[in-house]
Amino acid sequence: MSVELLEAGRLRLVEVAAPPMSAEQRAAMNRAWDEAVEVNPSFFDGPLAVCAGLDREPSGELVVSWSRTTYRYLALRRVPGATARRSLFVSVMQPTDDGRVLVGRMSSSTAAPGHWQLPGGSIEPPTGRTPLDEAALRRHAAVELAEETGIDTPAEDLTRRLVIHRSDGQIGVHYLAPSRPASQLHERFAALVAEETAQGHDPEFDRIALIGSPAELADLAGPHVVYLEPLVRYHMDSRLLDGLQDPRPR
Template sequence: MTEDLKPEAATTGPVDVELLEPAGIRLLETPAPPLPETERAAMDRAWGQAVRSNPGLFDGPVVACTGLVQDGPDTLVVHWARIGYRRFALRLVPGATGRVSSLYVAVVQPADDGRILVGRMAGPTARPGRWGLPGGCVEPPPLSDPLDPPALRRHAARELVEETGVFTPPERLTRWLLVRGEHGSVGVLHLAPPRPARELAERHAELCAAHRSLGAEPEFDRIALIGSPAEAAALPGPHADHLGPVLRRLFAG
């Protein structure tokens, strides 16, 4: 899943996006932020309306980002909590104080010619029509397992293959940037090794065919290989808030 419910949940106008490049990160679990009882009914109503508009939404367990704290000169501590996905529906409730930020992973997948793979979310997804990098919200691990950088790499590798059909072993992904943007949500971006452009197109076409043979839609209904920020800006439709800033940093070297 992506980090918002639907396009109407996004703020209007440009969103300030912060790109962070710490040498290390630590993840620390915290209690879920309190949900005021006065807002619970409003959250449930907003969630019900969102599901009626998009029956593909699923109220499963998900991770909220509850804060970023600098720990020394080179390390960021990411505080996180276990919540249900419907908690994000409070973003649709004006004045709600129980809103939470999401924690997500994304993958920069280069082609062998230097272009970068981006995809458009399909109709049944949380943000239909939106262009972005392969990725999604982080799901909480079992209580006996840690949420740590290796777990984030595994999640990023799973999102990459689920959305593009491209399998990369998690240990071959390299953490690159942390992104903080809309709603205070934090993304952990990973770099994948380059693949031939033809292979990227073939893997996605095979994935789409497999989904549609089962009467389902792939998460990305279309992919594109982008060679510059200007090419990304020309893609029709909404874009993930981090897409432009990340591509500008990437293509600037």
């Protein structure tokens, strides 16, 4: 699995028709979904946006085509011979004041138990006449950051940095959050876990870690998502370049 990190001055999202599916594929998908829910009853068949394509305009604008479906559709990947479109997602890099970044390990009740990743998640399509645009993506990223880490950040304070393009067709939009003290990140996460546990819920992250370099990912127990190391490396390299170009005395 390869990952391409794309810089874009502009990003445009275009809705297209839902992916076609034969009656046989739909029946197989439903069986696979029912089996998955039996193993993990927390799975919910809510609305989902999936990727239909990525085009690069001569102007440098990136155009992401997407379709409406539900999480049940992802079970089609479990059907032999079937090809399913991948989900559209957002991710957030949350740095600390001392130069580290936050990563989290997905809990056992999630679709990727034990995997380390950045705060973020799959995109749900808007309802009514609300468009799926950059503003909507930024709002979703802010919600994911709060739900997974307890860190409330206004959507307008998130800065888009990259578009992640995986070789399997999955597309992610990556944001950078303002730096915060490391102690605050730990305190907010501990408060979130306590609140979720008191309500009988499993937090989406069962633990977090603050890392200062891509090499430290190897010290984390468990696998990590394929785009994590390239994003951490990009962030650390960008910080170094910004520091070299900063003319202010230190």
